[in-house]
Amino acid sequence: MKILVPVKRTQDPYVKVRLKPDGSGIDTSNIKYAINTFDEIAVEEALRKKEEFGGEVVVVSVGTQEWTEQIRVALAMGADRGILVDTGGKYIDHVILAKVLAKIIEEEKPDLVIMGKQAIDDDANQVGQILAGLLDWPQATFAYKVEVNLQDRKAKVIREVDGGLETVEVDLPAIITADLRLNQPRYASLPGIMRARQKPLKTIKIEELGVDLTPYVTIEKLETPPPRKAGVKVKDVDELIEKLKEKKALPF
Amino acid sequence: MSILVIAETRNGELKKASLSAVTCAKILAEKTGLNYNILTFEPSEKAKEELSQLGAEKVFVAKGEHLKNYTAENYAIAVSEIAKKVDAKYILATATTFGKDLLPRLVSKIPNSAMISEVIEVIDAETFKKLVYAGDIISTLKIKSEKKILSVRGTAFDKAGKVDKKSDVVEEEIKENYTRKRFITLEETKSERPELTEASIVVSVGRGIKDPENIKIVEELADVLGAAIGASRAVVDAGWLPNDFQVGQTGKTVAPQLYIAIGISGAIQHVAGMKDSKVIVAINKDPEAPIFQIADIGLVADLFQVVPELTQKLKKLKQESAG
Ligand SMILES: Cc1cc2nc3c(=O)[nH]c(=O)nc-3n(C[C@H](O)[C@H](O)[C@H](O)COP(=O)(O)OP(=O)(O)OC[C@H]3O[C@@H](n4cnc5c(N)ncnc54)[C@H](O)[C@@H]3O)c2cc1C
Numbered sequence: 001m002k003i004l005v006p007v008k009r010t011q012d013p014y015v016k017v018r019l020k021p022d023g024s025g026i027d028t029s030n031i032k033y034a035i036n037t038f039d040e041i042a043v044e045e046a047l048r049k050k051e052e053f054g055g056e057v058v059v060v061s062v063g064t065q066e067w068t069e070q071i072r073v074a075l076a077m078g079a080d081r082g083i084l085v086d087t088g089g090k091y092i093d094h095v096i097l098a099k100v101l102a103k104i105i106e107e108e109k110p111d112l113v114i115m116g117k118q119a120i121d122d123d124a125n126q127v128g129q130i131l132a133g134l135l136d137w138p139q140a141t142f143a144y145k146v147e148v149n150l151q152d153r154k155a156k157v158i159r160e161v162d163g164g165l166e167t168v169e170v171d172l173p174a175i176i177t178a179d180l181r182l183n184q185p186r187y188a189s190l191p192g193i194m195r196a197r198q199k200p201l202k203t204i205k206i207e208e209l210g211v212d213l214t215p216y217v218t219i220e221k222l223e224t225p226p227p228r229k230a231g232v233k234v235k236d237v238d239e240l241i242e243k244l245k246e247k248k249a250l251p252f
Numbered sequence: 253m254s255i256l257v258i259a260e261t262r263n264g265e266l267k268k269a270s271l272s273a274v275t276c277a278k279i280l281a282e283k284t285g286l287n288y289n290i291l292t293f294e295p296s297e298k299a300k301e302e303l304s305q306l307g308a309e310k311v312f313v314a315k316g317e318h319l320k321n322y323t324a325e326n327y328a329i330a331v332s333e334i335a336k337k338v339d340a341k342y343i344l345a346t347a348t349t350f351g352k353d354l355l356p357r358l359v360s361k362i363p364n365s366a367m368i369s370e371v372i373e374v375i376d377a378e379t380f381k382k383l384v385y386a387g388d389i390i391s392t393l394k395i396k397s398e399k400k401i402l403s404v405r406g407t408a409f410d411k412a413g414k415v416d417k418k419s420d421v422v423e424e425e426i427k428e429n430y431t432r433k434r435f436i437t438l439e440e441t442k443s444e445r446p447e448l449t450e451a452s453i454v455v456s457v458g459r460g461i462k463d464p465e466n467i468k469i470v471e472e473l474a475d476v477l478g479a480a481i482g483a484s485r486a487v488v489d490a491g492w493l494p495n496d497f498q499v500g501q502t503g504k505t506v507a508p509q510l511y512i513a514i515g516i517s518g519a520i521q522h523v524a525g526m527k528d529s530k531v532i533v534a535i536n537k538d539p540e541a542p543i544f545q546i547a548d549i550g551l552v553a554d555l556f557q558v559v560p561e562l563t564q565k566l567k568k569l570k571q572e573s574a575g
Contacts, residue, residue, distance in 0.1 A: 133360030138433035167436040216366035221392040231548035
């Protein structure tokens with residue numbers, strides 16, 4: 001089974017993101033980068049399916065040369081090869097990204113695409129669904145559990161939804177987007193890191209794919225939300241109740 | 253040209269969260285001079301009645317045997333057909349898991365369209381604000397596609413209220429059926445308590461509770477207050493509470509009148525889902541816990557001592573005020 005996993009380079013989730021003092025963009029001086037948390041879960045799931053069925057895991061990033069760092073991490077975890085679609089730093093929106101991925105998928109013809117449900121930088125939660133629509137493939141978003149039946153070319157996916165857990169069945173090829181509880185990603189081992197250096201990593205220039213690169217959605221401004229005013233500390237339960245009464249926060 | 257709002261139902265009942273998207277549509281209608289229509293699926297008679305009282309030009313009900321259970325694939329086909337019919341320039345829904353799953357699927361179905369997720373503010377006909385980086389930053393985005401798809405953050409817009417004028421309810425038969433995905437089951441989380449995103453009080457529990465057995469301490473407090481129960485990711489990951497209890501960047505967004513965080517450290521991903529609550533109370537034994545930076549009222553204490561005490565004293569207060 002061939003599985004394709006799109007991977008984004010994002011900030012480490014545990015650092016606070018700040019704007020540059022002049023507000024012109026994100027202050028990247030203190031940012032550590034990592035594979036987007038959800039994409040890392042997607043890589044792990046792809047590796048587990050490969051362990052179960054054999055085949056190949058291909059990792060794709062659409063970004064700058066620096067992103068090869070994250071592709072190498074995925075290769076070190078066990079993915080077989082990487083593709084970087086080099087944007088040269090050009091801004092692309094989600095529709096362009098989905099169209100670029102669709103081109104790569106038409107070329108690679110995977111049986112399954114597993115990707116993160118959202119990126120923890122722009123928090124959009126769009127690309128998997130747009131991509132599934134473009135390919136007219138079924139989508140199983142917010143996956144909590146994935147069972148593939150390769151013989152029948154089907155997958156049963158349990159999804160995390162607002163009301164609880166929903167089970168759907170999709171025919172392959174399909175797009176699956178990973179939620180937090182799908183698995184616990186492995187760490188890249190030292191031998192894995194060594195092997196990753198030898199694994200193929202191809203670069204394609206984004207302009208070569210024939211996708212219109214004029215964005216529909218552009219970022220006009222970034223700003224910091226007004227901070228919540230610091231409150232008070234109370235010494236005990238009685239004082240807590242007094243304060244709640246003062247703020248009229250109790251229903252009785 | 254018009255605006256199309258997709259209203260979500262569950263077991264026939266209108267999801268109140270959808271009323272936030274209606275409010276956002278009203279704001280857009282004012283700014284653009286367009287009318288808005290509502291589209292829904294599988295509504296009960298009561299839901300139809302409610303939807304017909306929201307000031308929409310028309311309420312469409314998409315019909316089809318294959319629409320009985322939700323799939324993004326089939327619902328997207330229906331939405332794009334109705335969108336075409338009403339020449340929708342904007343398509344809106346609230347960013348529940350339904351809206352998040354369905355709306356981006358429309359992009360390929362609707363020529364010259366793009367999407368912005370989780371809008372928190374309408375600036376003008378093509379400029380909107382949304383939160384990024386788990387809420388650390390607000391981004392102002394411009395969307396220049398001819399057709400604009402917007403998911404709406406429920407807590408950022410009031411719920412639309414009733415108007416006097418009644419809209420016509422029109423049924424539309426949808427024929428095309430996407431068969432490569434099948435709905436199998438929905439295992440619903442059953443609860444007697446109010447729905448998390450709709451409750452006016454939320455009592456939320458974190459890893460500090462230590463053992464699933466102890467969750468009853470928090471449940472007792474919630475029941476005195478008539479509150480919903482929420483949780484941090486840590487508690488859900490541990491399997492102590494179901495997934496749809498999670499509040500945060502990647503769980504639910506809530507903004508109740510009162511949010512009580514018990515044994516929750518206050519990681520940005522958690523705070524992203526609750527910082528618009530009116531009054532925030534934090535109970536945590538670590539005075540340095542980041543939750544205190546955003547709490548209106550903080551109590552540094554062992555939750556196993558103070559939460560039962562709080563429950564008892566509130567119970568007494570409740571009885572006194574009733575009697
Ligand atoms: C991509 C990503 C997305 C995420 N999304 C979410 C999300 O949507 N929602 C979410 O909640 N988290 C999310 N997280 C996880 C988040 O970063 C934190 O790990 C999580 O919120 C921590 O949960 P907690 O506060 O319950 O646990 P901890 O951080 O372990 O805090 C437990 C707290 O309990 C206190 N405590 C312990 N014992 C007691 C006692 N006896 N009395 C009083 N206090 C006590 C401790 O002092 C501590 O502050 C996400 C993380 C990532 C990377």
